[in-house]
Amino acid sequence: MINDALVFDSTLHLADLSAEGLGDAITDKAEMDATVELTNRLVGGIGNLDLVNYRHADGTYDLPPEFGGTIEAMYDWAFKRAPIDMALVGNAPVIPTGAILRAPEKYLRFVSEMMKAHPERLLFGGGTDPSGQLGGTPTAGSVKDALESVELQITEFHASSIKFYPVGWRCDDEKFAYPLYEKARSLGVNVIQFHKNLPTLRENVESQGPHDLQQVSRDFPDMTILLHHPMQLYFYETVSIAQRNPNIYLVCTPLIQYSLYRPRLAQELFGHLLHEVGSEKLIWGSEGVLVGNPTRILDAFSKLEIPQDLREGYGFPQFTEQDKANIVGATLATVFGIDVEAKKQELAALPTGR
Amino acid sequence: MPVIDTAELQRRMQKVQTLLNWHLGSIELASVSADGTVKVRFLGACAGCPLKPVTLVATVRRVLAGVEGVERVEAIGVNISPEAELSLAALQE
Numbered sequence: 036m037i038n039d040a041l042v043f044d045s046t047l048h049l050a051d052l053s054a055e056g057l058g059d060a061i062t063d064k065a066e067m068d069a070t071v072e073l074t075n076r077l078v079g080g081i082g083n084l085d086l087v088n089y090r091h092a093d094g095t096y097d098l099p100p101e102f103g104g105t106i107e108a109m110y111d112w113a114f115k116r117a118p119i120d121m122a123l124v125g126n127a128p129v130i131p132t133g134a135i136l137r138a139p140e141k142y143l144r145f146v147s148e149m150m151k152a153h154p155e156r157l158l159f160g161g162g163t164d165p166s167g168q169l170g171g172t173p174t175a176g177s178v179k180d181a182l183e184s185v186e187l188q189i190t191e192f193h194a195s196s197i198k199f200y201p202v203g204w205r206c207d208d209e210k211f212a213y214p215l216y217e218k219a220r221s222l223g224v225n226v227i228q229f230h231k232n233l234p235t236l237r238e239n240v241e242s243q244g245p246h247d248l249q250q251v252s253r254d255f256p257d258m259t260i261l262l263h264h265p266m267q268l269y270f271y272e273t274v275s276i277a278q279r280n281p282n283i284y285l286v287c288t289p290l291i292q293y294s295l296y297r298p299r300l301a302q303e304l305f306g307h308l309l310h311e312v313g314s315e316k317l318i319w320g321s322e323g324v325l326v327g328n329p330t331r332i333l334d335a336f337s338k339l340e341i342p343q344d345l346r347e348g349y350g351f352p353q354f355t356e357q358d359k360a361n362i363v364g365a366t367l368a369t370v371f372g373i374d375v376e377a378k379k380q381e382l383a384a385l386p387t388g389r
Numbered sequence: 390m391p392v393i394d395t396a397e398l399q400r401r402m403q404k405v406q407t408l409l410n411w412h413l414g415s416i417e418l419a420s421v422s423a424d425g426t427v428k429v430r431f432l433g434a435c436a437g438c439p440l441k442p443v444t445l446v447a448t449v450r451r452v453l454a455g456v457e458g459v460e461r462v463e464a465i466g467v468n469i470s471p472e473a474e475l476s477l478a479a480l481q482e
Binding site for chain 1: 410
């Protein structure tokens with residue numbers, strides 16, 4: 036909690052990175068060679084798969100414990116060492132070396148166990164990739180597989196949304212993409228998320244633009260769309276899209292992180308967002324655990340103000356306490372139909388360690 | 390000045406690499422200097438990520454910090470001011 040505001044993280048990337056979590060070791064040489072070749076082509080280097088077990092038999096770590104892959108370590112990272120109250124657990128774009136692609140059921144079981152341990156604090160974000168290329172909880176690379184994955188995640192693992200990392204396909208493709216949204220909606224899930232504005236590898240930047248979400252917004256007015264990464268690339272387009280489409284919300288990473296080490300840029304971009312979109316459509320995310328504990332970043336954000344020259348020169352409004360409460364949690368709570376005050380009381384009544 | 394334990398450095402670099410692979414990123418060792426400065430280069434999704442200064446401080450430096458002889462860890466392409474470095478240093482705690 037920050038200043039009595041519920042802190043609800045929209046982008047907590049969890050995975051069990053221990054050897055057990057990563058699934059069976061690759062023992063087939065041809066498979067290993069193919070994995071190494073693909074990974075080198077995609078990202079330039081592959082970690083040594085023999086060295087991924089960070090947790091020693093005696094329970095100690097030689098890396099920061101959040102990478103150890105235990106539910107306790109993840110709980111400690113998010114809810115004890117950081118002021119997070121709730122989190123939407125989501126996947127990250129992954130490559131074939133990763134646990135999620137190699138053993139999706141193990142990833143889902145890990146998240147499921149974590150949610151069972153802390154049901155008051157966690158929602159499962161879900162995700163899939165119909166192209167089978169890069170992101171999301173994996174598929175073999177077809178719409179049919181992705182549809183099955185959506186159904187599995189919602190019906191068996193209680194996903195509250197489905198997130199997509201569209202690379203090489205358009206979000207407004209009626210044959211390729213729309214069946215996935217319709218499947219989620221038919222199963223009672225009305226929140227879909229999209230990675231935008233942040234190219235991952237060497238794809239054309241225009242493929243990452245937010246433009247194709249406009250038609251999705253119009254065609255699925257009863258669904259809520261979380262558009263991730265309003266940042267420098269396509270910023271004004273993103274602002275315009277969020278301003279005019281009532282069901283599009285913005286997940287403001289990396290802007291929150293900029294509060295710590297690029298405060299002037301954070302002031303300018305948040306100034307635009309407050310002025311033109313409004314904090315009731317803005318959401319924060321930690322992007323943890325790889326980018327570190329968010330405590331300092333949330334501290335910096337809680338102190339962030341719109342300075343006088345920007346208020347005078349651009350007409351930006353000053354942050355209010357309600358704006359910050361919306362951004363750190365209330366907006367996301369509203370998206371998922373959670374009563375903020377009731378949730379705060381529920382969490383306050385939990386025994387220590389929950 | 391202690392000599393860098395290159396075997397341990399390589400071992401930890403591989404672990405960092407695997408962590409970054411998880412997010413479609415990667416990293417490589419660019420150079421090691423006699424004064425204890427290690428330079429790395431981000432690859433894959435990390436190369437164009439606006440949060441790579443944060444990843445450098447919160448993950449890469451924390452993992453490499455325990456290697457004997459390593460005094461500094463810098464990343465090619467992470468060009469930030471001393472003031473921003475100072476702000477980010479809090480993440481290394």
